[in-house]
Amino acid sequence: MEFSATQIAALVNGTVEGDGSATVSTFAKIEEGRQGAISFLANPKYAHYLYDTGSSVVLIGRDFVLEHPVKATLIRVDDPYATVAQLLGMVSKLTAPQPVGVESPVHVAEGVTVPDDAYVGAFSYIGKGVTIGKGVKIYPQCYVGDNAVIGDNTVLYP
Numbered sequence: 001m002e003f004s005a006t007q008i009a010a011l012v013n014g015t016v017e018g019d020g021s022a023t024v025s026t027f028a029k030i031e032e033g034r035q036g037a038i039s040f041l042a043n044p045k046y047a048h049y050l051y052d053t054g055s056s057v058v059l060i061g062r063d064f065v066l067e068h069p070v071k072a073t074l075i076r077v078d079d080p081y082a083t084v085a086q087l088l089g090m091v092s093k094l095t096a097p098q099p100v101g102v103e104s105p106v107h108v109a110e111g112v113t114v115p116d117d118a119y120v121g122a123f124s125y126i127g128k129g130v131t132i133g134k135g136v137k138i139y140p141q142c143y144v145g146d147n148a149v150i151g152d153n154t155v156l157y158p
Contacts, residue, residue, distance in 0.1 A: 005057045005073045018073035022056045042080040
């Protein structure tokens with residue numbers, strides 16, 4: 001996946017300085033930066049790497065004062081550490097396999113409709129009159145009693 005600096009800034013409530021169309025598809029330490037990578041600077045002892053990094057985009061604090069020009073596009077954020085954690089969480093969700101379909105064995109009561117984009121894991125029980133919303137994930141060994149309503153994009157674990 002590839003994202004532009006402008007797209008990333010919108011996701012993390014950041015401000016772009018430089019080329020908003022600069023794209024990234026990986027993470028890198030600021031001292032090991034390369035084209036197509038995003039890095040971050042939170043600890044002042046690494047500030048000198050900002051001026052030579054090969055990373056396309058660097059996350060920095062809103063209050064960081066530049067001492068020299070930089071080649072990388074900057075995204076200014078409130079907390080670079082928290083922003084990296086937020087981005088890694090987003091990437092994890094986007095890249096995690098998303099199961100769909102109905103595994104075997106399961107019990108799905110007669111008349112219950114499982115949407116095409118939903119998932120029902122093995123050894124689950126779905127009772128009579130249950131309504132299953134779009135994008136629902138019912139992981140293995142779940143019990144869903146009669147007449148329950150499961151809203152769109154709900155995830156159930158045993």
